[in-house]
Every structure is written in structure tokens, then in C-alpha cells.
Amino acid sequence: MISSFRITTLLRTRPILSPNVSSSRFNCNGVLRARPCPCSCRFMSSTSTTNDSDNQVGVGRRANHTSSSSVPRKEDQLVSSTGSISNDDNDTKPPLLPVENGSGSGDGDGDDATINSKLLHRLFEISKPERTLILASAGTLLITSSITLLLPYACGHVLDMAILEATSTTTTSGDTVSGASQFSPFTTALGLFSLTGIAGLGVYARSYMLNIAGNRIISRIRRRLFTSSIAQDSAFFDQMKSGDLISRLTNDAWYIKAAMTTEAVAGLRGVVMSVGSTSLLFYTSPTLAMVSLLSIPPVFLMARIVGRTLKEKQKSVQALHASATDIAEEVFGGIKTVKLFNAEVLECGRYATAITSAHNKEIDVGKAQAAFDGVVHVAANGAVLLVMGYGGTLVLAGELSAGDLTGFLMYSLLMAGNVSSLSGTYAEVMKSIAAAGRVFDIIDRVPQIPSSLHRSRNTTLHDDTINKPSAHERKHKESISITFEGVGFAYPARPDAPVLGPNFTLDIRPGENIALVGSSGSGKSTVALLLARLYNLDHGRILLNGQNIKDIDPAIVREQIGVVAQEPLLFFGTIADNIRYGRPDASDEEVMDAAKAAHVTHFSDALPLGLKTQVGARGAQLSGGQKQRVAIARVMLKDPPICVLDEATSALDARSEYHINQALKTMTKGRTVISIAHRLSTIKEADRIAVLKDGRIVETGTFDQLIQSKGIFHKLVEQQLTNY
Numbered sequence: 001m002i003s004s005f006r007i008t009t010l011l012r013t014r015p016i017l018s019p020n021v022s023s024s025r026f027n028c029n030g031v032l033r034a035r036p037c038p039c040s041c042r043f044m045s046s047t048s049t050t051n052d053s054d055n056q057v058g059v060g061r062r063a064n065h066t067s068s069s070s071v072p073r074k075e076d077q078l079v080s081s082t083g084s085i086s087n088d089d090n091d092t093k094p095p096l097l098p099v100e101n102g103s104g105s106g107d108g109d110g111d112d113a114t115i116n117s118k119l120l121h122r123l124f125e126i127s128k129p130e131r132t133l134i135l136a137s138a139g140t141l142l143i144t145s146s147i148t149l150l151l152p153y154a155c156g157h158v159l160d161m162a163i164l165e166a167t168s169t170t171t172t173s174g175d176t177v178s179g180a181s182q183f184s185p186f187t188t189a190l191g192l193f194s195l196t197g198i199a200g201l202g203v204y205a206r207s208y209m210l211n212i213a214g215n216r217i218i219s220r221i222r223r224r225l226f227t228s229s230i231a232q233d234s235a236f237f238d239q240m241k242s243g244d245l246i247s248r249l250t251n252d253a254w255y256i257k258a259a260m261t262t263e264a265v266a267g268l269r270g271v272v273m274s275v276g277s278t279s280l281l282f283y284t285s286p287t288l289a290m291v292s293l294l295s296i297p298p299v300f301l302m303a304r305i306v307g308r309t310l311k312e313k314q315k316s317v318q319a320l321h322a323s324a325t326d327i328a329e330e331v332f333g334g335i336k337t338v339k340l341f342n343a344e345v346l347e348c349g350r351y352a353t354a355i356t357s358a359h360n361k362e363i364d365v366g367k368a369q370a371a372f373d374g375v376v377h378v379a380a381n382g383a384v385l386l387v388m389g390y391g392g393t394l395v396l397a398g399e400l401s402a403g404d405l406t407g408f409l410m411y412s413l414l415m416a417g418n419v420s421s422l423s424g425t426y427a428e429v430m431k432s433i434a435a436a437g438r439v440f441d442i443i444d445r446v447p448q449i450p451s452s453l454h455r456s457r458n459t460t461l462h463d464d465t466i467n468k469p470s471a472h473e474r475k476h477k478e479s480i481s482i483t484f485e486g487v488g489f490a491y492p493a494r495p496d497a498p499v500l501g502p503n504f505t506l507d508i509r510p511g512e513n514i515a516l517v518g519s520s521g522s523g524k525s526t527v528a529l530l531l532a533r534l535y536n537l538d539h540g541r542i543l544l545n546g547q548n549i550k551d552i553d554p555a556i557v558r559e560q561i562g563v564v565a566q567e568p569l570l571f572f573g574t575i576a577d578n579i580r581y582g583r584p585d586a587s588d589e590e591v592m593d594a595a596k597a598a599h600v601t602h603f604s605d606a607l608p609l610g611l612k613t614q615v616g617a618r619g620a621q622l623s624g625g626q627k628q629r630v631a632i633a634r635v636m637l638k639d640p641p642i643c644v645l646d647e648a649t650s651a652l653d654a655r656s657e658y659h660i661n662q663a664l665k666t667m668t669k670g671r672t673v674i675s676i677a678h679r680l681s682t683i684k685e686a687d688r689i690a691v692l693k694d695g696r697i698v699e700t701g702t703f704d705q706l707i708q709s710k711g712i713f714h715k716l717v718e719q720q721l722t723n724y
């Protein structure tokens with residue numbers, strides 16, 4: 001009677017896996033786990049590293065990290081990524097956007113299992129440098145798991161000793177039984193506590209090492225991803241949403257980090273603890289062990305079904321989050337336009353729709369996960385209760401001691417907890433595989449046009465060596481001739497709407513200043529973009545001094561060309577930083593000279609910090625004309641042999657324009673200049689004017705010749721003069 005009462009009391013002190021309380025929040029000692037998950041999910045600690053105690057018994061402890069807000073952001077360094085580059089315009093074009101098959105394996109073939117194992121293999125590869133740390137942290141499992149596995153045995157033993165003592169006391173009517181009096185449960189507990197202290201140290205070491213490994217891994221992934229993204233050609237960026245790229249850099253990279261650290265060790269711990277506790281179950285009572293293992297088949301079956309669903313659904317979740325991020329980014333970048341059009345409500349609605357669909361999809365994922373948690377919960381608790389019922393009967397029949405049953409129940413709980421934890425790990429790894437597919441899709445994408453990152457390419461594809469920009473070699477540039485020969489081009493995003501061609505031909509002599517005119521949208525800026533090889537041609541050739549640009553390293557081509565764009569983009573930093581963008585190794589004096597020549601000092605001198613004044617994100621703190629002057633100074637500092645001035649002075653007042661034109665005249669002396677212009681003031685300065693219409697040059701000549709010929713140019717000028 002007494003012993004069965006004590007067993008019941010003891011069992012009551014165990015955490016009861018109530019359906020109302022998420023067992024994920026407890027360790028096996030029923031202690032509420034203190035650290036919340038970094039995202040707003042309902043689960044507890046699973047931050048950057050594992051902090052889970054080995055004692056974890058509860059089920060369904062997985063965290064659901066799909067919220068972008070949950071993901072820590074980190075500025076990353078630019079590193080080199082190199083690879084084989086197709087340099088052939090006539091190559092079969094690769095898909096503009098990464099194929100969303102999640103294979104990330106480059107070939108995209110194979111069944112699901114093959115793709116998963118390829119991706120896992122690559123994840124291991126990417127984590128290789130942190131192998132020692134991860135293995136060391138896994139090694140701590142030997143200590144912590146052994147101690148954890150010892151505790152149920154010790155508890156059972158303590159209980160048996162206590163029962164023995166109590167029974168002896170009763171039967172001897174007050175006589176003390178020798179030996180039993182020396183047993184003190186408290187001293188035993190104290191001894192076990194010191195062991196737990198050692199296990200605590202092991203948990204600390206594991207957490208500490210995984211934190212380091214995790215951060216290094218995520219940093220490496222983000223650097224590689226950023227490098228591969230930035231290396232892509234313009235056609236890629238025309239179609240890829242920047243929000244999607246950011247989402248891959250943040251959310252997806254975070255998932256991979258979790259898989260390779262927290263989940264990997266959690267998985268290993270799950271295996272060690274499951275195998276350990278199962279062996280001890282068989283050691284204690286093989287019959288009871290068989291009963292308790294009944295829970296495993298439904299858990300694994302469910303894990304397999306749910307794992308697959310999760311992987312697929314997770315990809316949509318990430319894509320939907322990317323769309324929402326894209327909207328946010330666009331709105332914040334264009335906040336003035338939004339406000340000027342009172343479009344706050346519209347934008348809030350747009351964002352709400354996007355983020356709601358992302359979260360609805362997440363709820364969908366949650367449903368699958370909840371069903372899984374439910375099955376695991378019932379299976380695990382069912383098995384424990386079965387053991388309790390059957391084991392209790394064995395105790396009553398005298399075939400099992402109360403201590404053994406207690407130890408057995410504790411091992412059952414350990415096993416159930418770890419099996420469910422293993423299934424959870426499987427589900428998380430499936431999500432990480434989905435994320436890895438999205439990340440490797442970009443990392444593996446070979447740009448059609450090599451970027452300057454590939455210049456000093458003597459390393460392998462995924463080398464992490466920091467590829468510092470080579471020191472600008474400032475050779476004295478000779479004038480360069482430019483020839484467009486039978487060019488045909490349509491933007492890859494609009495392949496059915498040719499902009500130039502089918503036979504766009506133009507010869508520009510070395511040192512010539514040619515003005516390109518034509519109606520809006522006729523393709524003038526496109527000519528400059530093609531010259532700088534930001535896009536590949538559909539057909540034809542562009543020659544610099546007779547050499548096809550596709551046979552020259554694009555970085556070298558771009559070094560020869562300075563473009564002052566219609567809407568120049570400045571970067572966050574000071575005015576001086578932005579000018580120095582033209583030539584990073586320029587001295588302060590050279591920056592100052594360029595600033596003076598481009599009349600930047602006219603406005604910067606009036607600012608308290610002069611050239612050290614911050615321009616804000618995208619140069620938002622400067623006026624349009626000021627931005628143009630900084631952009632001109634940037635090109636002046638670059639000092640290239642070919643200058644493309646795309647409405648370079650359109651935002652300037654007449655006086656500034658006059659001064660800058662003088663400076664540009666000095667700067668462009670002896671250089672080949674393409675002035676893309678609508679304004680007469682620019683056109684008149686040109687040596688020759690070429691009129692662009694329907695994708696080809698329809699007239700060329702000097703200003704006077706074209707006026708006299710009374711052709712298209714004459715009409716354009718007339719229209720402009722009438723508008724004045």
C-alpha cells in the first residue's frame with residue numbers, strides 16, 4: 001500500500017504532459033525554459049545556438065522561424081566569388097531568374113531524395129571550416145547525455161532504498177535495521193547534483209561553441225550570397241525583386257545556420273538519448289520496453305509526411321515574405337512620392353495584403369506542424385501511460401520493483417521526448433533544405449556577363465578570399481573609337497520589344513563629341529548601357545578601337561567609360577565618399593579638385609561640414625542639381641577616355657550649367673564623348689549629331705547641316721523652340 005502511494009506521489013511530481021500546456025516549454029524536470037525564441041513564435045528557446053538541456057522530455061519543442069522580423073540582420077563584407085563565365089553573346093541564355101526548384105545544385109535534376117542529399121552535402125561543405133567547433137560541441141553530449149541517462153536509474157535506486165528502509169522500519173516494530181540507516185536520499189541527491197553541475201558545464205560549452213560556429217556559418221553564407229548576387233548581370237536585376245534577395249540573405253541564411261548548428265546537434269542529441277534510453281529500457285524490462293516503443297512508428301510516419309509538406313510550403317512562405325519585403329523597401333525608398341500622392345493608405349493596403357498572405361501561408365505550415373505535434377503528443381503520452389498501467393500491474397504482481405518502474409517511466413519520458421525532438425529536427429531540416437535551395441539557386445547562378453569581381457580570378461568558385469578592388473591603374477588614356485556594327489537588342493525582360501536594330505550601326509571617331517538625339521524612349525540611354533556591356537547584344541558587335549567588347553574583360557571596358565546618368569544615384573556617405581567612388585585610391589586633393597571643377601564646392605562650402613557632409617540614403621539630402629554635380633565630379637575623378645553624358649546637366653540652373661559645361665569641355669578634351677541630349681545647348685557643342693529613330697540612326701551631320709537638310713532633327717529642334 002505504502003509503496004504504491006509513494007509511486008503515485010512521485011509520478012505526480014513529474015511534468016504531466018497536459019494538452020493545455022505546451023510541453024515544449026519545460027525540460028524534463030518540469031522547469032519552464034526561460035529564454036524565449038527570438039521571433040514572436042510561441043515556442044521557447046531555440047535562438048542562435050542550442051541551449052536545450054539534454055533532459056528535455058517534452059514534445060513538439062520546435063520553433064517556427066518564418067517571420068522575417070525574427071531574423072537577425074548583419075552587415076557583411078564583400079568577398080570574391082568566382083566561376084566559369086559564359087562570355088558568348090550567342091550562348092543559349094540561362095533563365096533570368098533562379099529556378100525555384102529548390103535544388104540549388106546547379107543541375108536541378110534528380111528526385112526529391114537526391115536533391116535533398118545534394119543540398120545536405122553542400123550544407124556540410126559550407127560548414128566545414130567550423131567542423132572542429134561543431135564536433136567539439138557534439139562531443140559534450142557524451143558527458144551531458146551520460147549524466148542525464150544516469151539520473152532515472154539513480155532515482156529508481158533511491159526509491160527502492162527508501163521503500164526498503166520504510167518497510168524495514170514497519171516490520172521490525174521500532175528496531176533499526178543495520179545498513180538502511182546509513183542511506184540518506186538527500187546525500188545521494190547532493191552527489192547527483194554535483195554531476196548535474198558538470199552536465200551544466202557541458203551544456204554551457206556546447207552552447208558557446210555552437211554560437212561561434214553558427215555566426216561564422218551564417219556570415220559566410222551571407223557573404224557568398226551577397227557576392228553572387230552582386231555579380232549577376234543587369235538583366236537579372238531587371239527581373240529579380242530586391243526584397244526576394246534580401247529575404248534570402250536574412251531568413252533563408254538563418255534557416256541554414258540553424259540546421260547546421262542547433263538542429264544538427266539537437267539531432268545528434270536526439271539520437272544519442274533515444275538510443276541510450278531505449279537500451280536502458282530494454283535492460284530494465286524488455287517486455288515493458290516493447291510496449292513503450294509502440295509510440296515510435298506513428299511519430300516517424302507523421303514526421304515523414306509532414307516533413308515533405310513543410311519543405312514545399314516553406315518555399316512559398318519565403319517567397320511571400322520576399323514580396324512583402326519588396327513592397328516595404330520600395331515604399332521606404334520612395335516615401336516622398338508616396339506622401340505627395342497621399343498614397344499611405346494604398347501602400348498600407350498593399351503591404352497588408354502581401355504580409356497577410358505570407359502569414360496565412362505560415363498558418364498553413366503551422367497547421368501541418370500542429371497536427372504533427374498532436375500526434376506526437378498522444379503517441380508519446382499514450383506510450384508512457386501504457387507503461388504505467390502495465391508496469392503497475394507488474395509491480396503489484398511482484399515482478400518489478402517500484403524503483404525499476406519509476407526509472408523505467410523516466411526513461412520512457414526521456415525516449416518519448418527525444419524521439420519527438422528528433423522528428424521536430426527532421427521537420428526543421430526540411431525547412432532548411434527549402435531555404436538552402438533558394439540560397440544555392442543564387443550562389444550557383446553564373447552571370448551571363450562577368451562582373452568586376454571576376455577580374456583577378458585565380459581562385460575557385462567559392463573562395464572566401466576578400467577580393468579588394470584592384471588599385472586603379474591610371475594610365476594616360478588615348479582617345480578610343482567606338483563602332484556599333486549591325487546591332488540588334490531587346491531588353492531580356494521584354495524580348496518581343498526590340499529597342500535597337502535589327503541593324504543599328506554607328507561609327508564614332510576617337511576624340512569625337514557626338515550628340516545622340518531622338519524622341520523619348522527611342523533608345524539613347526540603351527546605347528550607353530550596351531557600350532558599357534551591361535547587357536549582351538542579341539546580334540551584332542560593338543568595337544572599341546576595333547576590338548569586340550565581348551572579347552575584353554567587362555571590368556576593363558567599364559574602366560574606359562564614365563557615365564553621368566540622367567538620374568544619378570548617390571550612396572549613403574559623405575559628398576567626398578561619393579566623389580571618391582570614381583576612383584577609390586584618389587587623394588583628398590584630387591577629390592577636392594574634382595569637386596571644384598564640377599562646381600560641387602559652390603554648395604558644399606556653404607555647409608558646415610563641407611565635403612564631409614552626409615548625403616543620406618540614395619543622396620536624399622541633396623537637390624537634383626547637387627546630385628548631378630557630385631556625379632559629374634565622380635566621373636571627372638575617374639577620368640575615363642570615353643564619357644557618356646546622359647542629360648548630365650538637365651537638373652542645373654543656367655549659370656551652373658554654363659560653368660559645368662566649361663569644366664566638362666576641359667575634361668572631355670581629347671576624349672570620345674557621347675552626349676545624350678534633348679537640350680539645344682548640349683547639342684550645339686557637339687562635333688556631330690546622330691538622330692535615333694525606330695532603333696536605327698536615321699540622320700547624322702553637324703548642327704547646321706541637319707538644320708539645313710530639314711529632316712527629323714530639324715523637326716525636333718523646331719518643336720523644342722516652339723515649346724519655348
Ligand SMILES: Nc1ncnc2c1ncn2[C@@H]1O[C@H](COP(=O)(O)OP(=O)(O)OP(=O)(O)O)[C@@H](O)[C@H]1O
Nearest residue numbers: 238491493494499519520521522523524525526527
Ligand atoms: N530595363 C529595361 N527593361 C525593359 N525595357 C526597358 C528597360 N530600360 C528601358 N527600357 C525600354 O527601352 C526603351 C528605350 O529606353 P531608353 O531609356 O534607352 O530611352 P531614351 O531614348 O534614353 O529615353 P529618354 O530620352 O526618355 O531618356 C524604352 O521603351 C524603355 O521603356
